[in-house]
Amino acid sequence: xxxxxxxxxxxxxxxxxxxxxxxxxxxxxxxxxxxxxxxxxxxxxxxxxxxxxxxxxxxxxxxxxxxxxxxxxxxxxxxxxxxxxxxxxxxxxxxxxxxxxxxxxxxxxxxxxxxxxxxxxxxxxxxxxxxxxxxxxxxxxxxxxxxxxxxxxxxxxxxxxxxxxxxxxxxxxxxxxxxxxxxxxxxxxxxxxxxxxxxxxxxxxxxxxxxxxxxxxxxxxxxxxxxxxxxxxxxxxxxxxxxxxxxxxxxxxxxxxxxxxxxxxxxxxxxxxxxxxxxxxxxxxxxxxxxxxxxxxxxxxxxxxxxxxxxxxxxxxx
Amino acid sequence: xxxxxxxxxxxxxxxxxxxxxxxxxxxxxxxxxxxxxxxxxxxxxxxxxxxxxxxxxxxxxxxxxxxxxxxxxxxxxxxxxxxxxxxxxxxxxxxxxxxxxxxxxxxxxxxxxxxxxxxxxxxxxxxxxxxxxxxxxxxxxxxxxxxxxxxxxxxxxxxxxxxxxxxxxxxxxxxxxxxxxxxxxxxxxxxxxxxxxxxxxxxxxxxxxxxxxxxxxxxxxxxxxxxxxxxxxxxxxxxxxxxxxxxxxxxxxxxxxxxxxx
Ligand SMILES: Nc1ncnc2c1ncn2[C@@H]1O[C@H](COP(=O)(O)OP(=O)(O)OP(=O)(O)O)[C@@H](O)[C@H]1O
Ligand SMILES: [Mg+2]
Numbered sequence: 242x243x244x245x246x247x248x249x250x251x252x253x254x255x256x257x258x259x260x261x262x263x264x265x266x267x268x269x270x271x272x273x274x275x276x277x278x279x280x281x282x283x284x285x286x287x288x289x290x291x292x293x294x295x296x297x298x299x300x301x302x303x304x305x306x307x308x309x310x311x312x313x314x315x316x317x318x319x320x321x322x323x324x325x326x327x328x329x330x331x332x333x334x335x336x337x338x339x340x341x342x343x344x345x346x347x348x349x350x351x352x353x354x355x356x357x358x359x360x361x362x363x364x365x366x367x368x369x370x371x372x373x374x375x376x377x378x379x380x381x382x383x384x385x386x387x388x389x390x391x392x393x394x395x396x397x398x399x400x401x402x403x404x405x406x407x408x409x410x411x412x413x414x415x416x417x418x419x420x421x422x423x424x425x426x427x428x429x430x431x432x433x434x435x436x437x438x439x440x441x442x443x444x445x446x447x448x449x450x451x452x453x454x455x456x457x458x459x460x461x462x463x464x465x466x467x468x469x470x471x472x473x474x475x476x477x478x479x480x481x482x483x484x485x486x487x488x489x490x491x492x493x494x495x496x497x498x499x500x501x502x503x504x505x506x507x508x509x510x511x512x513x514x515x516x517x518x519x520x521x522x523x524x525x526x527x528x529x530x531x532x533x534x535x536x537x538x539x540x541x542x543x544x545x546x547x548x549x550x551x552x553x554x555x556x557x558x559x
Numbered sequence: 560x561x562x563x564x565x566x567x568x569x570x571x572x573x574x575x576x577x578x579x580x581x582x583x584x585x586x587x588x589x590x591x592x593x594x595x596x597x598x599x600x601x602x603x604x605x606x607x608x609x610x611x612x613x614x615x616x617x618x619x620x621x622x623x624x625x626x627x628x629x630x631x632x633x634x635x636x637x638x639x640x641x642x643x644x645x646x647x648x649x650x651x652x653x654x655x656x657x658x659x660x661x662x663x664x665x666x667x668x669x670x671x672x673x674x675x676x677x678x679x680x681x682x683x684x685x686x687x688x689x690x691x692x693x694x695x696x697x698x699x700x701x702x703x704x705x706x707x708x709x710x711x712x713x714x715x716x717x718x719x720x721x722x723x724x725x726x727x728x729x730x731x732x733x734x735x736x737x738x739x740x741x742x743x744x745x746x747x748x749x750x751x752x753x754x755x756x757x758x759x760x761x762x763x764x765x766x767x768x769x770x771x772x773x774x775x776x777x778x779x780x781x782x783x784x785x786x787x788x789x790x791x792x793x794x795x796x797x798x799x800x801x802x803x804x805x806x807x808x809x810x811x812x813x814x815x816x817x818x819x820x821x
Contacts, residue, residue, distance in 0.1 A: 427682055428673075428680050428681050429682060430679075430680065432664055432668065432671060433668075433669075435657070435659055435660060436659075436660060436668055438659075439657050439658065439659040439660075440655075440658070443656060443657055444668075446639055446651065447670075448640040448670075506657075506659050
């Protein structure tokens with residue numbers, strides 16, 4: 242029941258991203274023909290898995306409005322992985338590490354949600370504060386050292402793949418996007434998120450429990466961060482205190498590139514997944530071409546601005 | 560139009576409603592009765608307290624003092640949801656519609672028809688669309704597609720959507736705050752017609768307007784607010800636009816007398 246105009250906007254963004262992606266792949270394979278093989282695809286998807294999960298959380302937080310943003314998401318990834326490993330070292334059975342990552346993520350997200358909905362702190366400030374707290378604590382618990390000891394069965398899943406598609410990507414990331422897409426489009430909850438994101442006052446007047454929904458969404462974002470932490474353990478084989486570094490900026494970029502309006506209420510998850518794949522392809526390609534990291538960041542910035550301009554132009558014509 | 564007024568038991572009675580915002584008294588002891596099947600107009604200068612009063616009726620503000628009775632029973636509204644449960648629907652001055660959603664989605668927002676699958680409330684879109692289609696036809700609103708985005712509608716059409724929403728909630732009383740303020744002539748006609756149609760269905764209708772001509776066209780009874788007090792109440796058949804204007808500006812003898820006693 243979504244308006245035609247909005248669908249057009251979403252499809253337009255998907256089309257632009259697909260075109261950019263194809264252009265990137267063609268460009269990179271001309272520059273370095275040996276680059277694209279099954280191994281590279283696996284590699285790109287592996288790097289995409291964690292980013293796609295936190296970008297999904299970021300997207301939900303932004304969509305639901307109220308100047309929503311989750312800057313702490315990278316800290317949540319690092320801290321959930323570190324605390325779960327710490328608990329394991331302290332005697333918690335290893336089978337509890339996966340649920341522990343998720344629960345810790347949910348709890349960290351709940352802290353953000355409570356700061357925003359109960360104490361009414363601006364999300365930008367609240368999550369900037371918790372970013373420092375979470376990522377600082379992740380470093381502090383081991384004094385910056387990694388924590389090894391991830392068992393083989395977790396590694397088998399974290400590093401495994403089926404026909405060059407990494408297992409974490411197809412068992413976690415894709416289902417997460419599928420579920421989010423279905424909830425947003427076909428359930429009452431989805432309508433509430435769009436309504437409160439676009440016009441919070443009216444959402445409150447019709448009786449939508451705005452604060453409860455928002456708290457839940459910050460928790461979901463944290464939980465997705467916890468999943469990201471879990472995947473980092475299973476993939477890398479150790480808990481690394483800085484694994485979540487820069488994820489807040491990259492997830493934000495993916496959400497914006499994917500057509501999510503920063504003011505909330507507009508956008509979808511399909512574009513965000515496409516944007517994550519584009520970003521990671523570009524970064525991987527530039528890395529392989531030995532391009533300076535400064536330029537890698539610059540290219541991402543140019544992309545972001547180009548897509549925003551395209552979006553602005555089409556919105557104005559409507 | 561206003562024949563059964565004297566007979567009917569009031570749907571809502573407000574007694575001594577007072578509302579203070581800090582040191583400012585926005586409403587001072589307002590008594591008012593609102594009857595089913597009747598269009599009641601609230602008039603008054605900017606800042607007279609009209610919007611504040613209907614926000615109290617709508618559950619958006621708790622009164623600082625006073626009592627509300629719905630069908631003779633005292634009620635206390637903590638939120639618009641409570642008011643809605645008592646059959647009161649409000650169309651606020653700033654229309655509470657979500658422009659990024661469709662007409663049908665707006666009509667059902669917050670009370671969607673759903674089918675629960677494993678506790679997940681999936682939307683029953685076809686049914687919601689059908690129901691809204693029927694309501695739009697019944698109101699003769701000239702909107703053909705309930706799946707169109709509200710953002711693409713004109714001001715009058717948006718009022719129609721908001722009225723649909725109220726009807727869909729089975730509202731017994733519909734409150735409209737300046738529904739015609741931003742509308743062109745033809746659209747204003749349409750909304751006034753909708754207002755009469757609501758009353759004809761047995762709804763109590765409360766309407767705020769600054770346009771005296773509109774009010775005389777549509778209202779059965781008029782109540783004038785001034786500086787937070789009710790200064791005049793007249794049946795349309797017993798008054799003239801000149802008298803109502805005198806009430807609003809404070810030139811009326813009754814208002815002078817009232818303001819002297821204060
Ligand atoms: N939430 C609030 N907090 C403080 N003061 C308020 C609030 N809402 C209204 N007021 C004040 O109460 C008084 C009455 O305002 P109200 O909006 O009810 O007037 P009104 O009759 O609807 O005017 P208008 O015709 O301009 O819409 C005004 O002085 C206004 O500034
Ligand atoms: Mg007003």
